[in-house]
Amino acid sequence: MFQARARAEILKEVVNVVSTLVDEAKFTVNADGLTLRAVDPAHIAMVDLSLAKDAFEEFKADESEIGIDIDKLGQFLKLARGDDLVDLKHDEEKRKLKIVVGDITRHMSLIDTTGMSDPKVPNLELPATVTVRSDDLLQGIRASETVSDHIALVASPDGFEMSCEGDMDQVHWKKAKKDLGVLETPSAVRSLFPLEYFSNMLKSVSSGSAVTMHLGSDYPVRMEFKIASDKGEVRYLLAPRIESND
Amino acid sequence: MLVAKMMKEWTEKYRPKSLSQVVGNEGAIRAMKRWADLWSKGKPKKKAITLRGVPGSGKTSSALALANDYGWDVVEMNASDHRNAASIRRVAGAGSLGQTFTDDGEFLTTAEGRRKLIVIDEADNLFGREDYGGAKAIAETIRQSNQPIILIVNDYYALTRKASAVKTLADKADFHKLGDKTVISVLAEICAREDMEVDEHVLRLIARNAAGDLRGAINDLQMLVEGRTSLAEVDTAALGKRNQETELEAALDMMFAAETVKDARNATLDIDRTPEELILWVEENIPREFKSPEEMAAAFDALSRSDIYLRRTRMLQHYGLWSYAKELMTSGVSLARTSPRRHPPSRYGFPSYLIMMSRSRSIRGSRAALSSKLSPLLHSSAKRIGSSVLPFLSTLARNDPQLLARMGAEADFDEGDIAFLLGTDPGSEEVTNVMALMKKIKSGDIMPDGDRPAKDRADLSRSLADF
Numbered sequence: 001m002f003q004a005r006a007r008a009e010i011l012k013e014v015v016n017v018v019s020t021l022v023d024e025a026k027f028t029v030n031a032d033g034l035t036l037r038a039v040d041p042a043h044i045a046m047v048d049l050s051l052a053k054d055a056f057e058e059f060k061a062d063e064s065e066i067g068i069d070i071d072k073l074g075q076f077l078k079l080a081r082g083d084d085l086v087d088l089k090h091d092e093e094k095r096k097l098k099i100v101v102g103d104i105t106r107h108m109s110l111i112d113t114t115g116m117s118d119p120k121v122p123n124l125e126l127p128a129t130v131t132v133r134s135d136d137l138l139q140g141i142r143a144s145e146t147v148s149d150h151i152a153l154v155a156s157p158d159g160f161e162m163s164c165e166g167d168m169d170q171v172h173w174k175k176a177k178k179d180l181g182v183l184e185t186p187s188a189v190r191s192l193f194p195l196e197y198f199s200n201m202l203k204s205v206s207s208g209s210a211v212t213m214h215l216g217s218d219y220p221v222r223m224e225f226k227i228a229s230d231k232g233e234v235r236y237l238l239a240p241r242i243e244s245n246d
Numbered sequence: 247m248l249v250a251k252m253m254k255e256w257t258e259k260y261r262p263k264s265l266s267q268v269v270g271n272e273g274a275i276r277a278m279k280r281w282a283d284l285w286s287k288g289k290p291k292k293k294a295i296t297l298r299g300v301p302g303s304g305k306t307s308s309a310l311a312l313a314n315d316y317g318w319d320v321v322e323m324n325a326s327d328h329r330n331a332a333s334i335r336r337v338a339g340a341g342s343l344g345q346t347f348t349d350d351g352e353f354l355t356t357a358e359g360r361r362k363l364i365v366i367d368e369a370d371n372l373f374g375r376e377d378y379g380g381a382k383a384i385a386e387t388i389r390q391s392n393q394p395i396i397l398i399v400n401d402y403y404a405l406t407r408k409a410s411a412v413k414t415l416a417d418k419a420d421f422h423k424l425g426d427k428t429v430i431s432v433l434a435e436i437c438a439r440e441d442m443e444v445d446e447h448v449l450r451l452i453a454r455n456a457a458g459d460l461r462g463a464i465n466d467l468q469m470l471v472e473g474r475t476s477l478a479e480v481d482t483a484a485l486g487k488r489n490q491e492t493e494l495e496a497a498l499d500m501m502f503a504a505e506t507v508k509d510a511r512n513a514t515l516d517i518d519r520t521p522e523e524l525i526l527w528v529e530e531n532i533p534r535e536f537k538s539p540e541e542m543a544a545a546f547d548a549l550s551r552s553d554i555y556l557r558r559t560r561m562l563q564h565y566g567l568w569s570y571a572k573e574l575m576t577s578g579v580s581l582a583r584t585s586p587r588r589h590p591p592s593r594y595g596f597p598s599y600l601i602m603m604s605r606s607r608s609i610r611g612s613r614a615a616l617s618s619k620l621s622p623l624l625h626s627s628a629k630r631i632g633s634s635v636l637p638f639l640s641t642l643a644r645n646d647p648q649l650l651a652r653m654g655a656e657a658d659f660d661e662g663d664i665a666f667l668l669g670t671d672p673g674s675e676e677v678t679n680v681m682a683l684m685k686k687i688k689s690g691d692i693m694p695d696g697d698r699p700a701k702d703r704a705d706l707s708r709s710l711a712d713f
Contacts, residue, residue: 039349042341043321043362046351119351194340220345220353239345242356242392 002029002066002090005058008080008101010228014051015074016204017227017234020197021047024069026113029061029090039119045197046237048121055231057085066090066097067111073099076106121235126214126222128155128185132175134205134225137162140173141199147171150241151195155215156188164195181210189217191240201236218243256468257461260436265311268304269460270428274419278308281417282316285394286359292417294388294395296369298402299421302459306367308421309396313363318394319348322365329372331379334387338364342391362393369397370404381408382673388415403605410671423458426450432460433467442471494519495594498527501576502535503587510580511573521571522556525549526597528575534591541582548578612666616659623657636667643667647676651683659684 018025021040028035033053039046053059080086080101087100096107144151144164154161160183161174177183198221205211205225214222223236262268265275274297284290297305313320321341323329346354346362354360364387366372372380388395389411397416399405406413433449444467452470456463497517504510514524529549536542552574559567613636617628624631643650644667654664661672664680671677 037351039347039351041321042337042344043319043346043348044341044344046347117349119347119349122347122351122353124353194344197340218355218357220347237347237353239347239353241344 001092002061002064002088003058004056004060004088005085006056006088007082008077008084008086009082010051010055010232011086012074012077012082013204013206013227014049014232015070015077017049018047019070019074020200020204020236021045023071024067024111024116026111026116026118027066027068028063029066030063031061033059034061037119037121039117044194044239045201046119046121048235048237049227049232051228051232055228064090064092065113067113067116068097069108069111072108076101076108079104121237124214124216124220124222124237126216126219127187128189128215129212130155130160130183130185130215131181131210131212132160133181134202134209134211135207136175137202137211138199140171141195141202143171143173144195145199149195150192151198152190152192153213153215153221154188154190155183155185157183157185159183182212185215189215189219191215191218191221192243193221193238193240197238201238204234255465256436256440257464260432260439260464261307262311264315265308266315268308268311269432270424271299271304271308271421274299274421275308277417277419278312281419282312282394285316285361289392292415293391293393294397294412294416296397296399296402296405296412296416296418297421298399298418300423300458301400302456302461302463303421303423304460305398305421306365309363309365309398312396313365316361316363317359318361318363319346319354320363320365322367324367329380331383334366334372334380334383338366338395339383339387339390342387342393342395344392346393356392364391364393364395365398366395367398368400370399370401379673381405381412385409385411385415388412407608408671409673424460425458426453429453429456429458429460429463433463436464436467437471440471444471493517494527498531498594499590501528501580502531502583503590504577504580507577507581510577514572514576521552521568521575524572525552525556525575526599527594528579530595530597530599531591532579534595535587536582537589538585541584544582544584545579548574548582552578609666612662616663616666619657619659619663640667640669644669647680647683651680651687654680654684655687 018036018038022038025036025038031053033051033055035048035050037046037048053061076099077086084101087098089098091098091107094107095110095112097110099106099108140162141151144162147164147169148166151162151164154163157177159174159176160180161172163173164171201223202211206227209225212224214224218240220237220239223234223238225234226232227234265279268275278295278297281290281292281295297309299305310320312318321337323334323337341362342364345356346360348354354362366384369384372384384397384405395416397405397412402418430446430449430453433444433452434446437444437449448470449467452463452466456466494517497514500513501510504513517524519527529546532542532545532549536545552571555567555571555574559565559571613632614628617632617636620626620631620635621628624635626635639653643653643664650664650667653659661677661681664677665672665674668674668676668680
């Protein structure tokens with residue numbers, strides 16, 4: 001059983017976060033709230049999202065799984081303004097999700113969740129931690145987008161740097177330690193990532209929030225940030241690009 | 247993407263977990279292992295391997311088993327997924343550059359030899375008619391990849407025609423039709439594991455019917471025994487013919503073995519083929535059937551007389567003549583035999599005429615399209631252009647890309663037309679260059695009769711007008 005009411009902007013945030021990586025997703029609901037974990041089709045990124053029941057205006061649920069076509073949900077939510085209230089109800093028998101926005105009711109067919117994967121979040125040793133405002137990061141990304149399709153994230157004891165080297169041009173974005181919320185790293189670490197993924201992930205962070213990144217050398221990055229006015233959490237994992245010849 | 251199965255399919259349930267469990271095709275398996283072993287020493291020169299072969303010969307199973315043996319993750323692009331250039335770049339392209347998170351959320355790194363195998367199933371069958379980009383995207387993905395890639399094809403030519411680079415970028419492993427014995431042994435094994443008593447002759451029947459398609463045979467077995475615990479007799483009609491050719495082959499066999507004119511004629515009575523088609527089969531197989539030159543000559547003589555009637559039928563539109571044609575190609579041919587039939591061929595061949603026609607279908611298609619495009623411009627029939635103008639145009643085009651671009655701008659050529667004239671692939675570099683040149687000519691950057699920019703010519707004409 002699942003029945004909830006939420007402000008549209010919160011659901012839109014969730015859709016933004018998830019649609020970055022997958023078209024279809026399995027949400028798990030229980031009495032405490034809603035969670036989702038998924039790996040993207042190219043197997044290079046993962047999302048782990050949780051939304052506490054306080055993020056909703058009303059929330060009632062037993063443990064169950066709901067398979068949703070994310071694009072479809074996103075399209076429908078476009079009909080709602082940010083502070084509109086959206087009602088959700090899971091019809092287990094007909095395998096549909098009933099969504100009400102104002103005067104509109106949509107019965108949305110759900111996706112069968114048997115056979116959909118259930119990834120665990122891997123336990124990775126990532127020695128460096130850095131916290132940056134999302135708007136700052138986005139500026140660095142924007143500067144890089146025309147230069148190359150991959151970006152290096154470098155954390156060292158004195159600062160954090162994003163650098164992008166194309167065939168012709170190079171772009172460096174750098175912040176010294178004093179300008180960063182948190183910067184902890186025993187030594188310098190560097191990993192290279194696909195720019196498009198990194199940028200799409202950042203674009204789902206709401207403006208003005210802080211993003212915490214955990215990094216290693218030639219190792220994945222774990223990005224953590226809050227959604228739904230701190231009542232939800234997102235962790236993105238992105239695998240590094242293979243640089244060496246092995 | 248994932249559809250609920252009411253009941254687990256045996257083809258999935260009994261899919262081999264390791265290459266050592268894959269039946270038959272030892273040569274192909276060895277080639278795959280050799281290729282995979284290269285990856286343990288770093289990126290090999292050929293980062294992809296193409297598995298070629300008929301349906302149900304074990305290509306997909308071998309690819310998945312290989313990944314399992316080597317501890318690699320699998321990213322599979324199935325025929326059921328929507329596949330075009332964009333999705334190949336997004337999934338195979340992006341996935342092949344980076345390290346891996348598995349579906350279970352495990353992180354794999356190539357530093358520890360944990361790779362991601364990208365499997366593109368039915369790679370010969372990806373792209374819509376118009377979309378040359380899909381094959382190109384595959385070639386590009388292989389070129390840039392940091393991870394192993396397996397392409398699976400039924401028709402290698404259909405893929406390499408669109409992306410000839412694949413020929414040099416990818417290794418090859420050939421899968422052959424499985425023998426009936428192999429198929430029977432697998433079916434028997436499944437029956438044992440399902441606790442099912444199925445008579446050996448039923449298995450033999452299923453195997454023969456499947457004609458070397460193991461997946462087909464397993465599906466047939468499951469359909470027949472579902473919900474039972476034993477099976478001694480089987481209604482073969484329920485199976486349907488997996489392979490219509492086997493029926494035809496049986497008829498040919500009866501015809502060639504016939505001792506009387508009547509037997510030879512009756513052998514092909516139930517075959518659902520026109521005499522026009524049947525004659526191709528007989529023609530193809532006369533050399534397999536008759537070994538002595540005299541017999542062969544007599545057989546072809548009968549066949550040629552039959553062919554005369556086929557032509558008369560077409561000319562006069564009098565289908566009554568078909569019966570004479572048919573008589574001559576069956577009874578007439580079988581009468582050629584003078585010595586007893588000692589060595590019937592183990593397998594009859596598919597008409598090579600049909601194979602050649604189907605191989606050249608796209609070329610003939612492009613020729614027809616190009617001819618009818620030129621027809622109104624040259625005030626000549628498409629047929630005549632096809633036979634006597636195109637060869638010259640093609641020679642001109644090969645020697646002078648500029649000229650080709652100018653013609654193209656005039657007659658509105660597309661990639662297919664240009665590739666036909668140049669004798670290359672629509673995706674090749676030459677074609678792209680000419681297309682670019684054509685675009686420039688059309689937009690007026692270059693005047694059709696020279697490299698001079700339009701602006702200069704305008705100046706020139708103005709100065710002439712000043713006089």
